[in-house]
Amino acid sequence: MTQGFQAVIGLEIHVQLNCATKMFCNCPNRPGDEPNRNTCPICLWLPGNLPRFSQEALEKATLACLALNCQIQEKSAFDQKVYYYPDLPKGYQLSQFHRPLARNGWLDIVGEDGNSQRIRIQKIHMEEDVARLVHEKEGRTPVSLVDFNRAGTPLVEIVTEPDLHSPRDAMEFLRVLRTQLRYSECSQCSMEQGSMRVDANVSVRPLGRDLLNPKVEIKNMNSIRHVGDAIAFEMDRQVECVRGGEPVVMHTRLWEPDARITVPMRGKFEGPCVPDPSVPPVVVEDSWLQEIIQKMPEMPGAKVERFVTRYGLTHEEAQHMSSEREVSGYFEKALDHEAPPRLAAQWIATQLLPLLKEREVSLETTSLDPGRFAGLLFMLGREEINVNAARDVLKRLLESTATAAEIVDQCGYRQVSGAEELEALVDRVLAENPSAVENFRKGASKAMGFLMGQAMQASKGKANPRVLKELMTKKLG
Ligand SMILES: [Zn+2]
Numbered sequence: 001m002t003q004g005f006q007a008v009i010g011l012e013i014h015v016q017l018n019c020a021t022k023m024f025c026n027c028p029n030r031p032g033d034e035p036n037r038n039t040c041p042i043c044l045w046l047p048g049n050l051p052r053f054s055q056e057a058l059e060k061a062t063l064a065c066l067a068l069n070c071q072i073q074e075k076s077a078f079d080q081k082v083y084y085y086p087d088l089p090k091g092y093q094l095s096q097f098h099r100p101l102a103r104n105g106w107l108d109i110v111g112e113d114g115n116s117q118r119i120r121i122q123k124i125h126m127e128e129d130v131a132r133l134v135h136e137k138e139g140r141t142p143v144s145l146v147d148f149n150r151a152g153t154p155l156v157e158i159v160t161e162p163d164l165h166s167p168r169d170a171m172e173f174l175r176v177l178r179t180q181l182r183y184s185e186c187s188q189c190s191m192e193q194g195s196m197r198v199d200a201n202v203s204v205r206p207l208g209r210d211l212l213n214p215k216v217e218i219k220n221m222n223s224i225r226h227v228g229d230a231i232a233f234e235m236d237r238q239v240e241c242v243r244g245g246e247p248v249v250m251h252t253r254l255w256e257p258d259a260r261i262t263v264p265m266r267g268k269f270e271g272p273c274v275p276d277p278s279v280p281p282v283v284v285e286d287s288w289l290q291e292i293i294q295k296m297p298e299m300p301g302a303k304v305e306r307f308v309t310r311y312g313l314t315h316e317e318a319q320h321m322s323s324e325r326e327v328s329g330y331f332e333k334a335l336d337h338e339a340p341p342r343l344a345a346q347w348i349a350t351q352l353l354p355l356l357k358e359r360e361v362s363l364e365t366t367s368l369d370p371g372r373f374a375g376l377l378f379m380l381g382r383e384e385i386n387v388n389a390a391r392d393v394l395k396r397l398l399e400s401t402a403t404a405a406e407i408v409d410q411c412g413y414r415q416v417s418g419a420e421e422l423e424a425l426v427d428r429v430l431a432e433n434p435s436a437v438e439n440f441r442k443g444a445s446k447a448m449g450f451l452m453g454q455a456m457q458a459s460k461g462k463a464n465p466r467v468l469k470e471l472m473t474k475k476l477g
Contacts, residue, residue, distance in 0.1 A: 005204045005242075007235045008212060009170050010162035013177065014155050015187045016129070016195040017060040022152035023128045024051030024094070024279070029154065031132070031194075035147040043152035045090035053078075053279050057154040060186040061101055061126050062284070062292050064156050067184035067299065068121055068177070070105030072289060076125070077281045082271030086146060087130040095127035097273040101156075101282065107180065108301075109172045119173050120161040126282075129153035156186075162201065162212070167228040167235070174198065174224045179300055183325055191223050198227050203248065204238045214250040218262055221255045230255040234262055303328055311341035320349045327353075330363045330370055337374030340381040347377060351394055359398065368397050376404035383464055389413040417464035419471065425463065426471045429455045440476055448472065 019029050025042035041049045065072055077099040080092035105121030131151040135144050158177070164170045178189045178196065189196040203215040218234055221227045233255075238248050253262040298306075300322045307318035307328075321331045327348065334344045352373065356366055376397060380390045385408055396407045408414055416422060429451060430437055436454075440447035455468055 002204070002235050002239045004207055005235070005239050006207050006209075007165055007167075007231065008162045008203045008205060008215070009164040009166075009231060010201040010215075011158075011160045011164070011170065011173070012199045012201070013158040013160075013174070014129075014197040014199075015064065015158065015181060015189060017057060017064070017154040017156065018185075018187050018195075019054060019056045019060055019154050021054055021056065023054055023057045023126070023154040024152055027152070031129075031150040031153055033149055035134070035145070035149060037149060039148045039151070044148055045088075045151070050278055051094065053282065054154065057126065058101075058282060058284075059292060060154070061124070061156050062289070063184040063186040063296065064158075064181055065102035065105065065124050066293065066296055067180040067186070068105040068107060068124065068158065070102035070121060070124055072102050072284055073100065075099065075281055075283055076101045078126075078276045078279045079273045080276045081127075081273050084271075085130075086144065087133050089131075092271075093128060093130055094276060094279065095157075095273075096125035098275065099281075100125035101284075107173065107176050109169065109176050111172075112166055112168050117163075117169070119163045122159045122161050124156050124158050127155050127157055129155050162203075162215075167231040170200065170231055171224050171228040174227060178224075179323060183297060183299055185297075185325075191221075194222075198224075200227060200231055200234075202231055202234045202238070204235055204242065214248050216248065216250065216262075217252045219252060219254055219265065222257075226255060226257055229260060230262055233260065237262065297325070307345075311335070311345075313342060313345050317342065317345040317349070321345050326363045333370035334374040334377065337371045337378075339370075339374035339377040343377050343381050344374070347373075347380075347394075351391065355394065355398060366398065367401070372397055372403055379404055379408060383415060383417055383466070384408070385413050385415050386461075386463075386465060388461060389415070412462070414462065415464045416459060416462045417467050419467060422459075422463055422467055422471055425455055425458055426468070426475055429458055430475060437476065448476075 022029050022043055025040050027038045027040050027043055030038055042051055076096055078094045079097040081095045081097060082092045084091055100123040102124040106118050108116050108118050111117040129150050132147045133144055134147055164173060181187050181189050187195055198221055200218045201215040203213040205211055205213055218230050221230050241248050252265045254265045255262050303322035304318040307313045307321055308315060322328045331344055331348055335341055376390060376393055379385050393404055393407050436447045436450050456463055
Protein backbone atom coordinates (compact mmCIF):
# COMPACT_ATOMS: atom_id res chain seq x y z
CA MET A 1 0.00 0.00 0.00
CA THR A 2 2.75 2.48 0.89
CA GLN A 3 5.09 1.09 -1.76
CA GLY A 4 7.25 3.76 -3.35
CA PHE A 5 6.87 6.03 -0.33
CA GLN A 6 8.88 6.62 2.81
CA ALA A 7 7.60 7.85 6.16
CA VAL A 8 9.42 10.62 8.00
CA ILE A 9 8.80 10.33 11.72
CA GLY A 10 9.82 12.50 14.64
CA LEU A 11 8.76 11.81 18.22
CA GLU A 12 8.02 14.07 21.18
CA ILE A 13 8.12 12.19 24.44
CA HIS A 14 6.92 13.55 27.78
CA VAL A 15 8.42 11.76 30.75
CA GLN A 16 7.23 12.29 34.33
CA LEU A 17 10.23 12.55 36.65
CA ASN A 18 9.96 10.48 39.83
CA CYS A 19 10.75 13.36 42.20
CA ALA A 20 9.35 13.47 45.74
CA THR A 21 7.76 16.89 45.19
CA LYS A 22 6.27 18.89 42.34
CA MET A 23 8.44 21.16 40.21
CA PHE A 24 7.72 24.55 41.81
CA CYS A 25 6.25 23.78 45.26
CA ASN A 26 6.59 21.23 48.07
CA CYS A 27 3.38 19.28 47.35
CA PRO A 28 3.90 15.51 47.02
CA ASN A 29 4.43 14.40 43.43
CA ARG A 30 1.73 11.71 43.49
CA PRO A 31 -0.73 12.41 40.66
CA GLY A 32 -2.66 9.18 41.32
CA ASP A 33 -3.79 10.14 44.86
CA GLU A 34 -7.39 11.05 45.71
CA PRO A 35 -8.19 14.05 43.44
CA ASN A 36 -7.04 17.51 44.54
CA ARG A 37 -5.32 16.21 47.67
CA ASN A 38 -1.84 17.33 46.74
CA THR A 39 -2.32 21.04 46.13
CA CYS A 40 -1.27 24.44 47.48
CA PRO A 41 -1.67 28.04 46.32
CA ILE A 42 1.40 27.71 44.06
CA CYS A 43 0.24 24.65 42.11
CA LEU A 44 -3.39 25.79 42.08
CA TRP A 45 -1.83 28.76 40.28
CA LEU A 46 -3.58 31.31 42.45
CA PRO A 47 -2.42 34.87 41.71
CA GLY A 48 0.41 36.29 43.78
CA ASN A 49 2.34 33.10 44.54
CA LEU A 50 5.87 32.74 43.26
CA PRO A 51 7.09 29.36 41.98
CA ARG A 52 10.24 27.91 43.65
CA PHE A 53 12.22 25.69 41.31
CA SER A 54 13.05 22.23 42.74
CA GLN A 55 16.70 21.17 42.75
CA GLU A 56 15.63 17.51 42.67
CA ALA A 57 13.74 18.12 39.41
CA LEU A 58 16.94 19.54 37.90
CA GLU A 59 18.92 16.52 39.09
CA LYS A 60 16.46 13.96 37.68
CA ALA A 61 16.14 15.90 34.42
CA THR A 62 19.93 15.99 34.11
CA LEU A 63 20.11 12.21 34.63
CA ALA A 64 17.58 11.80 31.80
CA CYS A 65 19.65 14.04 29.50
CA LEU A 66 22.87 12.15 30.30
CA ALA A 67 21.16 8.78 29.70
CA LEU A 68 20.30 10.04 26.20
CA ASN A 69 23.81 11.31 25.43
CA CYS A 70 22.81 14.98 25.38
CA GLN A 71 24.96 18.05 25.94
CA ILE A 72 23.81 19.79 29.10
CA GLN A 73 23.55 23.55 28.58
CA GLU A 74 25.29 25.68 31.16
CA LYS A 75 22.38 28.10 31.24
CA SER A 76 18.74 27.35 30.50
CA ALA A 77 15.54 29.28 31.24
CA PHE A 78 11.78 28.93 31.59
CA ASP A 79 9.26 30.52 29.27
CA GLN A 80 5.53 30.99 29.54
CA LYS A 81 3.85 28.84 26.91
CA VAL A 82 0.57 30.64 26.53
CA TYR A 83 -2.59 28.67 25.91
CA TYR A 84 -6.11 28.74 27.16
CA TYR A 85 -7.85 25.59 28.37
CA PRO A 86 -9.63 24.46 31.58
CA ASP A 87 -6.63 22.28 32.56
CA LEU A 88 -4.50 25.44 32.80
CA PRO A 89 -6.40 28.23 34.60
CA LYS A 90 -3.41 30.57 34.80
CA GLY A 91 -3.28 30.65 31.01
CA TYR A 92 0.35 29.65 30.55
CA GLN A 93 2.57 26.65 31.25
CA LEU A 94 6.13 27.00 32.50
CA SER A 95 8.28 25.30 29.87
CA GLN A 96 11.75 25.79 28.45
CA PHE A 97 11.11 26.79 24.87
CA HIS A 98 13.87 29.17 23.83
CA ARG A 99 16.66 27.84 26.06
CA PRO A 100 16.30 24.10 26.76
CA LEU A 101 18.29 22.19 29.39
CA ALA A 102 20.06 19.96 26.84
CA ARG A 103 20.71 19.60 23.11
CA ASN A 104 22.31 17.27 20.56
CA GLY A 105 21.69 13.82 22.03
CA TRP A 106 21.42 10.48 20.31
CA LEU A 107 20.47 6.83 20.75
CA ASP A 108 21.53 3.89 18.62
CA ILE A 109 18.94 1.33 17.60
CA VAL A 110 19.12 -1.81 15.51
CA GLY A 111 17.06 -0.82 12.48
CA GLU A 112 14.62 -2.91 10.47
CA ASP A 113 17.46 -3.91 8.11
CA GLY A 114 19.54 -5.27 11.01
CA ASN A 115 22.06 -2.42 10.89
CA SER A 116 22.82 -0.06 13.73
CA GLN A 117 21.26 3.32 13.22
CA ARG A 118 21.80 6.56 15.13
CA ILE A 119 18.65 8.54 15.96
CA ARG A 120 19.41 12.15 16.86
CA ILE A 121 17.74 13.92 19.76
CA GLN A 122 17.33 17.59 19.04
CA LYS A 123 16.66 18.81 22.58
CA ILE A 124 15.34 18.02 26.02
CA HIS A 125 13.56 20.64 28.04
CA MET A 126 11.92 20.76 31.46
CA GLU A 127 8.30 21.68 31.93
CA GLU A 128 5.49 21.56 34.47
CA ASP A 129 2.51 19.31 33.79
CA VAL A 130 -0.98 20.78 33.60
CA ALA A 131 -4.05 19.67 35.60
CA ARG A 132 -6.01 16.58 34.58
CA LEU A 133 -9.52 16.82 33.20
CA VAL A 134 -11.90 14.04 34.19
CA HIS A 135 -15.06 13.68 32.13
CA GLU A 136 -17.95 12.05 34.01
CA LYS A 137 -21.71 11.94 34.15
CA GLU A 138 -23.91 13.25 36.95
CA GLY A 139 -27.16 11.46 36.22
CA ARG A 140 -27.58 12.23 32.54
CA THR A 141 -25.60 15.44 32.57
CA PRO A 142 -22.02 15.20 31.36
CA VAL A 143 -19.62 17.07 33.65
CA SER A 144 -15.93 17.84 33.43
CA LEU A 145 -13.92 17.88 36.65
CA VAL A 146 -10.42 19.25 37.19
CA ASP A 147 -7.85 17.32 39.27
CA PHE A 148 -4.88 19.49 40.31
CA ASN A 149 -2.80 16.62 41.70
CA ARG A 150 -0.98 16.52 38.38
CA ALA A 151 -0.64 20.32 38.09
CA GLY A 152 3.04 21.20 38.44
CA THR A 153 4.35 17.63 38.18
CA PRO A 154 7.96 17.72 36.88
CA LEU A 155 8.36 16.62 33.27
CA VAL A 156 11.00 16.51 30.62
CA GLU A 157 10.06 16.66 26.97
CA ILE A 158 12.38 14.82 24.60
CA VAL A 159 12.27 15.94 20.97
CA THR A 160 13.89 13.76 18.30
CA GLU A 161 14.99 14.79 14.82
CA PRO A 162 12.82 13.28 12.07
CA ASP A 163 15.25 10.36 11.69
CA LEU A 164 12.80 7.46 11.94
CA HIS A 165 11.25 5.91 8.86
CA SER A 166 9.02 3.03 9.90
CA PRO A 167 6.55 2.14 12.65
CA ARG A 168 8.83 -0.70 13.68
CA ASP A 169 11.86 1.58 14.10
CA ALA A 170 9.79 4.10 16.07
CA MET A 171 8.74 1.31 18.47
CA GLU A 172 12.32 0.05 18.74
CA PHE A 173 13.54 3.58 19.51
CA LEU A 174 10.95 3.94 22.28
CA ARG A 175 11.99 0.61 23.81
CA VAL A 176 15.66 1.61 23.84
CA LEU A 177 14.77 5.05 25.22
CA ARG A 178 12.65 3.52 27.98
CA THR A 179 15.45 1.14 28.98
CA GLN A 180 17.98 4.00 29.12
CA LEU A 181 15.71 6.22 31.21
CA ARG A 182 14.73 3.44 33.62
CA TYR A 183 18.41 2.62 34.12
CA SER A 184 19.12 6.22 35.10
CA GLU A 185 16.25 5.95 37.63
CA CYS A 186 14.70 9.27 36.67
CA SER A 187 11.30 7.80 35.80
CA GLN A 188 9.22 4.62 35.68
CA CYS A 189 8.43 5.40 32.02
CA SER A 190 5.12 3.52 31.95
CA MET A 191 2.96 4.47 28.99
CA GLU A 192 0.07 2.50 30.50
CA GLN A 193 0.21 4.53 33.71
CA GLY A 194 0.86 7.82 31.95
CA SER A 195 4.39 8.45 33.21
CA MET A 196 5.57 8.39 29.58
CA ARG A 197 3.45 10.00 26.84
CA VAL A 198 4.37 9.96 23.17
CA ASP A 199 3.26 12.22 20.31
CA ALA A 200 4.35 11.28 16.79
CA ASN A 201 4.88 13.67 13.88
CA VAL A 202 4.39 11.81 10.62
CA SER A 203 4.74 12.82 6.98
CA VAL A 204 5.36 10.83 3.80
CA ARG A 205 7.49 11.43 0.71
CA PRO A 206 8.36 9.51 -2.46
CA LEU A 207 11.26 7.09 -1.81
CA GLY A 208 14.67 8.56 -2.54
CA ARG A 209 13.57 12.18 -2.14
CA ASP A 210 14.85 14.49 0.59
CA LEU A 211 11.99 16.94 0.90
CA LEU A 212 9.97 17.36 4.10
CA ASN A 213 6.21 17.47 3.53
CA PRO A 214 3.61 18.92 5.92
CA LYS A 215 3.43 16.71 8.99
CA VAL A 216 0.53 15.43 11.01
CA GLU A 217 0.84 15.13 14.78
CA ILE A 218 -0.76 12.07 16.40
CA LYS A 219 -1.68 11.98 20.09
CA ASN A 220 -3.37 9.65 22.56
CA MET A 221 -1.36 6.43 22.21
CA ASN A 222 -0.99 4.65 25.54
CA SER A 223 1.36 1.84 24.66
CA ILE A 224 4.38 1.40 22.40
CA ARG A 225 2.31 -1.00 20.30
CA HIS A 226 -0.32 1.73 19.77
CA VAL A 227 2.38 4.16 18.61
CA GLY A 228 3.39 1.66 15.91
CA ASP A 229 -0.22 0.98 14.89
CA ALA A 230 -1.10 4.69 14.77
CA ILE A 231 1.94 5.54 12.62
CA ALA A 232 1.19 2.65 10.23
CA PHE A 233 -2.41 3.82 9.86
CA GLU A 234 -1.34 7.42 9.33
CA MET A 235 1.21 6.45 6.65
CA ASP A 236 -1.50 4.59 4.72
CA ARG A 237 -3.91 7.50 5.06
CA GLN A 238 -1.40 10.07 3.83
CA VAL A 239 -0.21 7.97 0.89
CA GLU A 240 -3.82 7.53 -0.13
CA CYS A 241 -4.31 11.32 0.04
CA VAL A 242 -1.23 11.94 -2.10
CA ARG A 243 -2.24 9.32 -4.67
CA GLY A 244 -5.72 10.85 -4.83
CA GLY A 245 -4.19 14.24 -5.61
CA GLU A 246 -5.29 15.67 -2.27
CA PRO A 247 -2.67 17.65 -0.35
CA VAL A 248 -1.82 16.65 3.24
CA VAL A 249 -2.40 19.61 5.54
CA MET A 250 -0.68 20.13 8.86
CA HIS A 251 -2.97 19.31 11.78
CA THR A 252 -3.34 17.17 14.92
CA ARG A 253 -5.10 13.81 15.07
CA LEU A 254 -6.14 11.49 17.86
CA TRP A 255 -5.54 7.73 17.84
CA GLU A 256 -8.75 5.79 18.50
CA PRO A 257 -7.48 2.44 19.82
CA ASP A 258 -10.80 0.57 19.51
CA ALA A 259 -11.48 1.57 15.92
CA ARG A 260 -7.71 1.51 15.14
CA ILE A 261 -7.88 4.78 13.21
CA THR A 262 -6.74 8.38 13.67
CA VAL A 263 -9.34 11.16 13.65
CA PRO A 264 -8.85 14.94 13.42
CA MET A 265 -8.69 16.72 16.78
CA ARG A 266 -10.27 20.05 17.59
CA GLY A 267 -7.47 22.61 17.76
CA LYS A 268 -6.61 24.29 21.07
CA PHE A 269 -5.89 27.98 21.08
CA GLU A 270 -2.13 28.28 21.25
CA GLY A 271 -0.40 31.54 21.86
CA PRO A 272 3.21 32.69 21.93
CA CYS A 273 6.07 31.61 24.17
CA VAL A 274 7.46 34.49 26.19
CA PRO A 275 10.34 34.52 28.72
CA ASP A 276 9.11 33.99 32.29
CA PRO A 277 10.24 36.62 34.83
CA SER A 278 9.40 34.63 38.01
CA VAL A 279 11.85 31.69 37.83
CA PRO A 280 15.57 32.58 37.75
CA PRO A 281 17.65 31.10 34.92
CA VAL A 282 18.86 27.54 35.61
CA VAL A 283 22.64 27.43 35.89
CA VAL A 284 24.45 24.09 35.77
CA GLU A 285 27.88 24.38 37.38
CA ASP A 286 30.49 22.00 36.04
CA SER A 287 31.43 20.66 39.49
CA TRP A 288 27.78 19.82 40.20
CA LEU A 289 27.43 18.19 36.78
CA GLN A 290 30.48 16.01 37.49
CA GLU A 291 28.80 14.82 40.70
CA ILE A 292 25.69 13.81 38.76
CA ILE A 293 27.82 12.01 36.15
CA GLN A 294 29.38 10.03 39.03
CA LYS A 295 25.88 8.95 40.06
CA MET A 296 25.12 7.47 36.64
CA PRO A 297 25.06 3.66 36.74
CA GLU A 298 26.70 1.50 34.08
CA MET A 299 24.37 1.83 31.09
CA PRO A 300 23.00 -1.11 29.04
CA GLY A 301 25.41 -0.75 26.09
CA ALA A 302 28.51 -0.98 28.30
CA LYS A 303 26.91 -3.80 30.25
CA VAL A 304 26.26 -5.89 27.13
CA GLU A 305 29.91 -5.62 26.11
CA ARG A 306 31.14 -6.51 29.58
CA PHE A 307 28.81 -9.54 29.80
CA VAL A 308 30.08 -10.81 26.43
CA THR A 309 33.80 -10.40 27.15
CA ARG A 310 33.81 -11.25 30.85
CA TYR A 311 31.24 -14.06 31.05
CA GLY A 312 31.27 -15.42 27.49
CA LEU A 313 27.57 -14.78 26.86
CA THR A 314 26.34 -14.48 23.28
CA HIS A 315 25.36 -10.98 22.24
CA GLU A 316 21.68 -11.92 22.44
CA GLU A 317 22.01 -13.43 25.92
CA ALA A 318 23.93 -10.37 27.10
CA GLN A 319 21.23 -8.08 25.73
CA HIS A 320 18.55 -10.05 27.48
CA MET A 321 20.44 -9.94 30.78
CA SER A 322 20.93 -6.15 30.60
CA SER A 323 17.45 -5.23 29.38
CA GLU A 324 16.42 -4.19 32.90
CA ARG A 325 18.54 -3.18 35.84
CA GLU A 326 16.90 -5.69 38.17
CA VAL A 327 17.58 -8.53 35.70
CA SER A 328 21.27 -7.70 35.38
CA GLY A 329 21.56 -7.32 39.16
CA TYR A 330 20.00 -10.72 39.79
CA PHE A 331 22.15 -12.33 37.10
CA GLU A 332 25.41 -11.03 38.53
CA LYS A 333 24.44 -11.97 42.09
CA ALA A 334 23.73 -15.53 40.92
CA LEU A 335 27.23 -15.61 39.38
CA ASP A 336 28.69 -14.47 42.71
CA HIS A 337 27.21 -17.71 44.07
CA GLU A 338 29.02 -19.76 41.40
CA ALA A 339 26.21 -20.22 38.90
CA PRO A 340 27.66 -21.05 35.45
CA PRO A 341 27.19 -17.78 33.48
CA ARG A 342 25.56 -19.00 30.27
CA LEU A 343 23.32 -21.42 32.11
CA ALA A 344 22.27 -18.59 34.43
CA ALA A 345 21.47 -16.29 31.50
CA GLN A 346 19.44 -18.98 29.75
CA TRP A 347 17.56 -20.08 32.85
CA ILE A 348 16.72 -16.55 34.00
CA ALA A 349 15.37 -15.67 30.55
CA THR A 350 13.52 -18.86 29.64
CA GLN A 351 12.53 -20.42 32.98
CA LEU A 352 12.66 -18.06 35.95
CA LEU A 353 11.17 -14.88 34.43
CA PRO A 354 8.17 -16.70 32.85
CA LEU A 355 7.45 -18.50 36.14
CA LEU A 356 7.60 -15.22 38.07
CA LYS A 357 5.31 -13.57 35.55
CA GLU A 358 2.76 -16.39 36.02
CA ARG A 359 2.88 -15.78 39.75
CA GLU A 360 2.75 -11.99 39.30
CA VAL A 361 5.92 -11.33 41.26
CA SER A 362 9.14 -9.65 40.15
CA LEU A 363 12.81 -10.46 40.66
CA GLU A 364 12.80 -7.83 43.40
CA THR A 365 9.84 -9.30 45.30
CA THR A 366 10.39 -13.04 44.83
CA SER A 367 11.46 -15.07 47.88
CA LEU A 368 13.90 -16.98 45.67
CA ASP A 369 17.17 -15.22 46.28
CA PRO A 370 20.03 -15.44 43.74
CA GLY A 371 22.00 -17.73 46.08
CA ARG A 372 19.41 -20.53 46.17
CA PHE A 373 18.80 -20.11 42.43
CA ALA A 374 22.55 -20.43 41.82
CA GLY A 375 22.57 -23.67 43.86
CA LEU A 376 20.19 -25.23 41.36
CA LEU A 377 22.24 -24.14 38.35
CA PHE A 378 25.42 -25.38 39.99
CA MET A 379 23.94 -28.90 40.29
CA LEU A 380 22.57 -28.75 36.75
CA GLY A 381 25.94 -27.57 35.42
CA ARG A 382 27.65 -30.54 37.08
CA GLU A 383 25.05 -32.93 35.69
CA GLU A 384 23.96 -33.94 39.18
CA ILE A 385 20.38 -33.49 37.98
CA ASN A 386 18.90 -33.40 34.50
CA VAL A 387 16.94 -30.60 32.86
CA ASN A 388 13.50 -32.04 33.60
CA ALA A 389 14.31 -32.47 37.26
CA ALA A 390 15.80 -28.96 37.39
CA ARG A 391 12.57 -27.47 36.04
CA ASP A 392 10.64 -29.14 38.80
CA VAL A 393 13.13 -28.16 41.49
CA LEU A 394 12.87 -24.52 40.33
CA LYS A 395 9.12 -24.55 40.88
CA ARG A 396 9.61 -26.04 44.34
CA LEU A 397 12.27 -23.44 45.17
CA LEU A 398 9.73 -20.70 44.49
CA GLU A 399 7.34 -22.26 46.98
CA SER A 400 9.70 -23.04 49.84
CA THR A 401 12.79 -21.85 51.67
CA ALA A 402 14.72 -25.10 51.16
CA THR A 403 17.95 -25.20 49.15
CA ALA A 404 18.13 -26.91 45.77
CA ALA A 405 20.27 -29.72 47.20
CA GLU A 406 17.70 -30.40 49.93
CA ILE A 407 14.86 -30.60 47.41
CA VAL A 408 16.88 -32.85 45.11
CA ASP A 409 17.58 -35.29 47.94
CA GLN A 410 14.03 -35.16 49.25
CA CYS A 411 12.55 -35.95 45.83
CA GLY A 412 15.25 -38.42 44.83
CA TYR A 413 16.19 -36.38 41.77
CA ARG A 414 19.90 -37.04 41.84
CA GLN A 415 20.88 -38.09 38.35
CA VAL A 416 22.41 -41.47 37.61
CA SER A 417 25.51 -40.95 35.46
CA GLY A 418 27.53 -44.06 36.38
CA ALA A 419 28.30 -46.01 33.19
CA GLU A 420 28.07 -49.40 34.90
CA GLU A 421 24.65 -48.81 36.35
CA LEU A 422 23.32 -47.38 33.12
CA GLU A 423 24.89 -50.11 30.96
CA ALA A 424 22.82 -52.77 32.71
CA LEU A 425 19.75 -50.68 32.15
CA VAL A 426 20.46 -50.20 28.44
CA ASP A 427 21.07 -53.95 27.98
CA ARG A 428 17.73 -54.70 29.58
CA VAL A 429 15.80 -52.18 27.45
CA LEU A 430 17.41 -53.43 24.21
CA ALA A 431 16.59 -57.05 25.14
CA GLU A 432 12.98 -56.14 25.88
CA ASN A 433 12.45 -54.27 22.59
CA PRO A 434 13.90 -56.42 19.79
CA SER A 435 11.67 -55.01 17.05
CA ALA A 436 12.70 -51.40 17.78
CA VAL A 437 16.35 -52.49 17.68
CA GLU A 438 15.78 -54.16 14.32
CA ASN A 439 14.02 -51.08 12.94
CA PHE A 440 16.91 -48.90 14.03
CA ARG A 441 19.43 -51.13 12.29
CA LYS A 442 17.30 -50.92 9.12
CA GLY A 443 17.73 -47.16 9.25
CA ALA A 444 14.66 -45.95 11.14
CA SER A 445 16.29 -43.26 13.26
CA LYS A 446 13.00 -42.66 15.10
CA ALA A 447 13.52 -45.95 16.88
CA MET A 448 16.38 -44.38 18.84
CA GLY A 449 14.00 -41.84 20.35
CA PHE A 450 11.67 -44.63 21.39
CA LEU A 451 14.46 -46.66 22.99
CA MET A 452 15.79 -43.59 24.83
CA GLY A 453 12.30 -42.93 26.13
CA GLN A 454 12.01 -46.52 27.38
CA ALA A 455 15.39 -46.35 29.13
CA MET A 456 14.55 -42.98 30.70
CA GLN A 457 11.29 -44.38 31.99
CA ALA A 458 13.03 -47.45 33.38
CA SER A 459 15.40 -45.16 35.31
CA LYS A 460 12.40 -43.24 36.68
CA GLY A 461 13.67 -40.14 34.91
CA LYS A 462 17.00 -40.09 36.74
CA ALA A 463 19.34 -41.31 34.01
CA ASN A 464 21.81 -38.80 32.62
CA PRO A 465 20.54 -38.49 29.04
CA ARG A 466 23.98 -37.72 27.62
CA VAL A 467 25.62 -40.83 29.09
CA LEU A 468 22.55 -42.88 28.20
CA LYS A 469 22.68 -41.82 24.56
CA GLU A 470 26.41 -42.55 24.31
CA LEU A 471 25.89 -46.08 25.66
CA MET A 472 22.89 -46.69 23.47
CA THR A 473 24.71 -45.56 20.31
CA LYS A 474 27.67 -47.75 21.17
CA LYS A 475 25.53 -50.86 21.81
CA LEU A 476 23.48 -50.42 18.65
CA GLY A 477 26.73 -50.25 16.79
ZN1 LIG B 1 1.69 22.72 45.46
